[in-house]
Amino acid sequence: xxxxxxxxxxxxxxxxxxxxxxxxxxxxxxxxxxxxxxxxxxxxxxxxxxxxxxxxxxxxxxxxxxxxxxxxxxxxxxxxxxxxxxxxxxxxxxxxxxxxxxxxxxxxxxxxxxxxxxxxxxxxxxxxxxxxxxxxxxxxxxxxxxxxxxxxxxxxxxxxxxxxxxxxxxxxxxxxxxxxxxxxxxxxxxxxxxxxxxxxxxxxxxxxxxxxxxxxxxxxxxxxxxxxxxxxxxxxxxxxxxxxxxxxxxxxxxxxxxxxxxxxxxxxxxxxxxxxxxxxxxxxxxxxxxxxxxxxxxxxxxxxxxxxxxxxxxxxxxxxxxxxxxxxxxxxxxxxxxxxxxxxxxxxxxxxxxxxxxxxxxxxxxxxxxxxxxxxxxxxxxxxxxxxxx
Amino acid sequence: xxxxxxxxxxxxxxxxxxxxxxxxxxxxxxxxxxxxxxxxxxxxxxxxxxxxxxxxxxxxxxxxxxxxxxxxxxxxxxxxxxxxxxxxxxxxxxxxxxxxxxxxxxxxxxxxxxxxxxxxxxxxxxxxxxxxxxxxxxxxxxxxxxxxxxxxxxxxxxxxxxxxxxxxxxxxxxxxxxxxxxxxxxxxxxxxxxxxxxxxxxxxxxxxxxxxxxxxxxxxxxxxxxxxxxxxxxxxxxxxxxxxxxxxxxxxxxxxxxxxxxxxxxxxxxxxxxxxxxxxxxxxxxxxxxxxxxxxxxxxxxxxxxxxxxxxxxxxxxxxxxxxxxxxxxxxxxxxxxxxxxxxxxxxxxxxxxxxxxxxxxxxxxxxxxxxxxxxxxxxxxxxxxxxxx
Numbered sequence: 001x002x003x004x005x006x007x008x009x010x011x012x013x014x015x016x017x018x019x020x021x022x023x024x025x026x027x028x029x030x031x032x033x034x035x036x037x038x039x040x041x042x043x044x045x046x047x048x049x050x051x052x053x054x055x056x057x058x059x060x061x062x063x064x065x066x067x068x069x070x071x072x073x074x075x076x077x078x079x080x081x082x083x084x085x086x087x088x089x090x091x092x093x094x095x096x097x098x099x100x101x102x103x104x105x106x107x108x109x110x111x112x113x114x115x116x117x118x119x120x121x122x123x124x125x126x127x128x129x130x131x132x133x134x135x136x137x138x139x140x141x142x143x144x145x146x147x148x149x150x151x152x153x154x155x156x157x158x159x160x161x162x163x164x165x166x167x168x169x170x171x172x173x174x175x176x177x178x179x180x181x182x183x184x185x186x187x188x189x190x191x192x193x194x195x196x197x198x199x200x201x202x203x204x205x206x207x208x209x210x211x212x213x214x215x216x217x218x219x220x221x222x223x224x225x226x227x228x229x230x231x232x233x234x235x236x237x238x239x240x241x242x243x244x245x246x247x248x249x250x251x252x253x254x255x256x257x258x259x260x261x262x263x264x265x266x267x268x269x270x271x272x273x274x275x276x277x278x279x280x281x282x283x284x285x286x287x288x289x290x291x292x293x294x295x296x297x298x299x300x301x302x303x304x305x306x307x308x309x310x311x312x313x314x315x316x317x318x319x320x321x322x323x324x325x326x327x328x329x330x331x332x333x334x335x336x337x338x339x340x341x342x343x344x345x346x347x348x349x350x351x352x353x354x355x356x357x358x359x360x361x362x363x364x365x366x367x368x369x370x371x372x373x374x375x376x377x378x379x380x381x382x383x384x385x386x387x388x389x390x
Numbered sequence: 391x392x393x394x395x396x397x398x399x400x401x402x403x404x405x406x407x408x409x410x411x412x413x414x415x416x417x418x419x420x421x422x423x424x425x426x427x428x429x430x431x432x433x434x435x436x437x438x439x440x441x442x443x444x445x446x447x448x449x450x451x452x453x454x455x456x457x458x459x460x461x462x463x464x465x466x467x468x469x470x471x472x473x474x475x476x477x478x479x480x481x482x483x484x485x486x487x488x489x490x491x492x493x494x495x496x497x498x499x500x501x502x503x504x505x506x507x508x509x510x511x512x513x514x515x516x517x518x519x520x521x522x523x524x525x526x527x528x529x530x531x532x533x534x535x536x537x538x539x540x541x542x543x544x545x546x547x548x549x550x551x552x553x554x555x556x557x558x559x560x561x562x563x564x565x566x567x568x569x570x571x572x573x574x575x576x577x578x579x580x581x582x583x584x585x586x587x588x589x590x591x592x593x594x595x596x597x598x599x600x601x602x603x604x605x606x607x608x609x610x611x612x613x614x615x616x617x618x619x620x621x622x623x624x625x626x627x628x629x630x631x632x633x634x635x636x637x638x639x640x641x642x643x644x645x646x647x648x649x650x651x652x653x654x655x656x657x658x659x660x661x662x663x664x665x666x667x668x669x670x671x672x673x674x675x676x677x678x679x680x681x682x683x684x685x686x687x688x689x690x691x692x693x694x695x696x697x698x699x700x701x702x703x704x705x706x707x708x709x710x711x712x713x714x715x716x717x718x719x720x721x722x723x724x725x726x727x728x729x730x731x732x733x734x735x736x737x738x739x740x741x742x743x744x745x746x747x748x749x750x751x752x753x754x755x756x757x758x759x760x761x762x763x764x765x766x767x768x769x770x771x772x773x774x775x776x777x778x779x780x
Binding site for chain 1: 684
């Protein structure tokens, strides 16, 4: 049930024909309150999709009562006309929701919009608006799974999560399998909670959570124009958790969804954790982890079951992190193949036959650590991304 | 004849058994003078191979009379023992050269060393030192082609160049097909000239040349631990070109070699020029060009003959360059598929059937331009790099 597991939320997912496959492509999530608190983080890509520009504006208003999400088109690089399309979608949804509950009229400025799919093409509004109407007509308190399915693009499976607190719950859904290197944001993700929390607490919890989860997955080094994560709070549980409790639950939900994203990344045959330890500070640890995560030679080597630690060191050497090249240790799946920047244990001892790979890099420059998660670079990634839009 | 086309140089290439294939793997280039001027630039990777550390030290001495190059092993991440191996190689070469010309004794500090191949393994010195002796025994004024062949790794063909001045010449050879994203340096490259030039002029010419040639190719975003380019001047032509003439010739030689590197990059099926125009300054233009060159989604799209300009804009959006997202124009092979950040001419007009691709990005933020060259990301790249070391 995911986003509808917490009390106070309804959702739906329908097929509107945006995808030529006929698969579901429009989702709506509604917060029935009593609270309407919201927090959000968005892509730091300077080329932002129209729905990102719109939703950033909506969040400034401080109230989000509904989120409309579509797959089958990113509505990015579509100019002023694309922004008008997003605006029209919000107006349309607000009118349909108002018709459903005339006693609680919705404004377009309370409707966040998320889109995902091919960049550079207008959305077919003649299909999208009827689809939004249909989804709103089908909203139920059991609609979370249908919504999660409707936001998939190259994902092979929906990603959902539920984290339970004491008398309250966090639910969530996410999509994303490529162009997957969020920075200060994530792919499309909607989190819900029935906890009572003020906007400052929601915002702090969400930023703390994304910083160590979505911001630390890097599938292909390519940052999207559409990354959005929203956290909606209904207050329907009537329970006010502490800020620490809320942050822990939101972080657990984000971690679960982020791991599902990496596990389903385009073409991936390996799920790789890069644990950087002994760093002078967190920025250094993340920079080193990301440089390894983005290195095509490391990623192709792991696809080939090759514990090629020399490529790992070459990647570490491109960073500005504090370390001495002749002090770096590297372990692959527990075998310390490199000590002091040179060969140590026999690389043939490394077992890479499984799907999970752990690379541990000790910089010997401090006591801070951070983990970045990525996947390998395979033939299937090349195939999928050389044939996606045409 | 390449590096031996300019007067005053001898070279040789031999097979010493470093490569299991039995292909040539040791090259020696000797400057017989009368001058011994040299300039060099090296990888900015902080994890530097032993031969890079050695050669940087040699260049501080200001005199290089011989260069010993080997393929079949990078001698990187090999610790103090690896540095001793490099030192021993220089001592061995100096002794052999002194035995050949007892009237002109060589010092080890006049011998630069370059290595290329797998990172993290010691070189087999029992094979390497006899190979160096054999190469020195076989030095001839016609040996340039044999030397160029002996430094190949995954290169499918040797890369050589000759640029003629008025009564003087620049020759060169280079290798490199992967881990090919030089920064302030290049892959292994030796340039020779019989022009008369002082070390300051040589250094200025070489840095000006590499900045707009080797530093602007980016095959796979992966910076090597061993990048080295050396320029040796014999003065044997007795002609002193102007600094501008020398710089132009060295630049032409570097450009020719850099294009040969990109053309032979691992798995490449497309040779891609990313022309960034309308930039506020050169740093912006190069940053934008490199961000597109390193974007796996752009590179796989081009492998699939897909003019996916949305991915290009998403890559541009990750940079700190000065531009407005709704002012950017993009042409692919002459078709302006994006104007003002949105779709313009029909993408189906773009012909991507040929090997050469030109992406032109107009930032409309100034009058500066720069070109970065790259190649596509293909199945063959994944195959080659998932099977290289094991």
